[in-house]
Amino acid sequence: MTSLPQTRHLATAVPGPRSQALMSRKQAAVSAGVATTMPVFARRAEGGIVEDIDGNRFIDLGSGIAVTSVGSSAPLVVDAVVDQVRSFTHTCFMVTPYESYVAVAEQLARLTPGDHEKRSALFNSGSEAVENAVKIARAFTGKDAIVAFDHAYHGRTNLTMALTAKNMPYKHGFGPFAGEVYRAPMSYPFRDVADVDGAAAARRAIAMVEAQVGADNLAAVIIEPIQGEGGFIVPAPGFLADVAAWCRANGVLFVADEVQSGFGRTGTWFAIEHEDVVPDLIVSAKGIAGGLPLSAVTGRAEIMDAVHAGGLGGTYGGNPLACAAALAVIETIEGEGYLGRAREIESVFRERLSKLQEADARIGDVRGRGAMIAVELVDPTSGNPDAALARAVAAYAHGEGVITLTCGTWGNVLRFLPPLSISDALLHEGIDVVAAGLEAAR
Numbered sequence: 001m002t003s004l005p006q007t008r009h010l011a012t013a014v015p016g017p018r019s020q021a022l023m024s025r026k027q028a029a030v031s032a033g034v035a036t037t038m039p040v041f042a043r044r045a046e047g048g049i050v051e052d053i054d055g056n057r058f059i060d061l062g063s064g065i066a067v068t069s070v071g072s073s074a075p076l077v078v079d080a081v082v083d084q085v086r087s088f089t090h091t092c093f094m095v096t097p098y099e100s101y102v103a104v105a106e107q108l109a110r111l112t113p114g115d116h117e118k119r120s121a122l123f124n125s126g127s128e129a130v131e132n133a134v135k136i137a138r139a140f141t142g143k144d145a146i147v148a149f150d151h152a153y154h155g156r157t158n159l160t161m162a163l164t165a166k167n168m169p170y171k172h173g174f175g176p177f178a179g180e181v182y183r184a185p186m187s188y189p190f191r192d193v194a195d196v197d198g199a200a201a202a203r204r205a206i207a208m209v210e211a212q213v214g215a216d217n218l219a220a221v222i223i224e225p226i227q228g229e230g231g232f233i234v235p236a237p238g239f240l241a242d243v244a245a246w247c248r249a250n251g252v253l254f255v256a257d258e259v260q261s262g263f264g265r266t267g268t269w270f271a272i273e274h275e276d277v278v279p280d281l282i283v284s285a286k287g288i289a290g291g292l293p294l295s296a297v298t299g300r301a302e303i304m305d306a307v308h309a310g311g312l313g314g315t316y317g318g319n320p321l322a323c324a325a326a327l328a329v330i331e332t333i334e335g336e337g338y339l340g341r342a343r344e345i346e347s348v349f350r351e352r353l354s355k356l357q358e359a360d361a362r363i364g365d366v367r368g369r370g371a372m373i374a375v376e377l378v379d380p381t382s383g384n385p386d387a388a389l390a391r392a393v394a395a396y397a398h399g400e401g402v403i404t405l406t407c408g409t410w411g412n413v414l415r416f417l418p419p420l421s422i423s424d425a426l427l428h429e430g431i432d433v434v435a436a437g438l439e440a441a442r
């Protein structure tokens, strides 16, 4: 494996001729419903760099949406997958099981919060795992209703579209959606009025749930400890703990969707640890297997074991290549000290972004944890979301060789999700480009 130079480099205009030609082939062959953030096609990726087929090298502030946290093609992951692919590619765990699936479940029991007895089940995508968490919660509680929150994102399958809050592009025209899903108000410190602290936001959500759903009908509350697609919203301190305490007192399961915020992204294995909450069920995906498709539901043994034999599974769930990759990801995060690295990345971003904010009233909020950091862009006079500005800055960065993503219910949040393998030099250079994009859009 030749290593990819860890430098930003523009060999052509962005997109270059090869990417342009491939984009025409894409248009002729791939559904228009599958859109791309970047106008370029990837050739290689490693460390903090993605190289395209025209030889342009981009600073990666996206990690393929929080997936390649250990870097793309991380050495231990490559070796583990190559070894596994030579032994066997698939037997189906439900037909002829294999050790790596069990080993991943053992690791999840060790790494997830709480020292109670745990069990896991493995799946392919975040959406599939969220759906299974709902199945498990209903089987255990014998109840139907599920509460999700404003700004939530839980996936694109039918049940997870129902859980997801945002219409465009995730739900528009795709209904009818699954029933017995209710939405509660989120704690959103930047947009809540000043006296709505964590406890007050929890009271507001619980009051709505009690009035409109009723604990006797409610199987589970599902929440992202830091909301991802919804805008990197970090709830006020105490909010998650108070909601979890209400759940425990009322026979309702508390499910943490850590698909984006988990697996070291925020400087702890799971973001909920920052709030000292132990969820009943925890959903992992994205960063779990370094780019191979894998997801998991991990939870209290009595809940996970309440499902009848054969009730959980799927042809590919816990595929051996993905399990081998996940074990190598865990070894890499621990061996490289990547939890600490995520906290270092947070301090680099916080310092730079707060300085930018002091001089730029369009930066309404800087928030996030670890290597999951965002700025919310607003109209300085009205405070209204400024999605056009977020789009302009992202497009500028793309043209200058930096991969950045936007998010948020109103599309006005620039989010940063670098691989934990990125260097400080690339981080600073990436932030310089974002700052120049903000200036260019003045």
Ligand SMILES: *Cc1c(COP(=O)(O)O)cnc(C)c1O
Pocket: 124, 125, 126, 127, 128, 130, 153, 154, 155, 156, 224, 228, 229, 257, 258, 259, 260, 261, 285, 286
């Ligand atoms: C991405 C995401 C999902 C869906 O995962 P897929 O693998 O895309 O199905 C669910 N929940 C959260 C919080 C996510 O960020």
